[in-house]
Amino acid sequence: MKLARLVLSVPEIARREADLTQSAADSYGEFYSVAEASCGLFSDCVNEIADDHIQFAVFHSLARKHLFLGLLSSVRQHHNQTMMNLRHAYEAGVAACYAIAHRDDEIDTDDELRKYYKWFAEQASDLSKAIRGHKNVFSTYAAHAAFVGGGRVVEFKSGPELLTSFFDRDSESQSARDLVDVASAALSILTGYSQLTRASRSISFDRSVWPQRLIELYDRHSQTMRLRPDAANAEPSGSDG
16 A cells, blocks of 8 residues: 655645634634633733742743644644643643742752642642643643554545545544633633732732633633533543533
8 A cells, every 4th residue: 555645835734724723713613712812811911020930931931832832733733733732831831830939049940840740739739630630631642642643644545545634634623622622721720820829929910801801711611611522532632521
C-alpha cells in the first residue's frame, strides 16, 4: 500500500487555518463564544501587580499565551496541539498562583513544578484535584505521541493508497469539546487567582469586570458542558461533567 503525499502546501495550510479561525464563531456558536470570552477575561482582568511579584507576570503571561494557542488549535482542527497547549497553560497557571503568594525573592527560578503543585494542593485542595485530573487526561490521551492521535490524520480505507491529512478528520464535534476544555482551563486558573488574592495584595483586578464577569462565564460554561457533543465514542475530554 502506498502512503499518499500531503497535498497542501504551507501557504495553503495557512489559508485554510485562517478560514477556520474566521468562521469559528459561526461554526461553534456558544462553545466558541464562551471559550473566547474566558480567554479574554484571563487576558484583561489583572489590573496591577506589586513590584516584588514580577514572577507572577511571567507565569501569567505564559499561561495566557498557551490558552490562546489552545483556542486557536481547537478551531483549526488540531486536537493534540490543543491539549498540549492546555497542559502548559495549567502548569503556568499553578506557578502563577504560587507567585501570587510569594515575593520574587522567595522564588527560585530552578524550582520544580512539583513544588508548586504540592503547595497549591495545600492551599486549594478541590481545585488542585480538578486541575490534576485535566492534566492527567491530556497526558494520557493527547500530550504524547500515540496511535489514537495518529488515527485522526490517517484514513483507513481499502484501496491502493493510505490517505493522510494535516487537519484532524471528522473533527467538528471534537473541536466543540476542545473549546469546552479551553474555557475550563481559563476559568479554573482564574478561580485559583481569586482564592489566593483573598490573603494577598500582590495583584489587583479590574473591578469593571471582576468578579461579576467570572461568575457570568461560569454560568455560561456550565451550560456548554451540558450541551457539548456526546463523547462516548471519542477519547475522554479533560472537562469535568
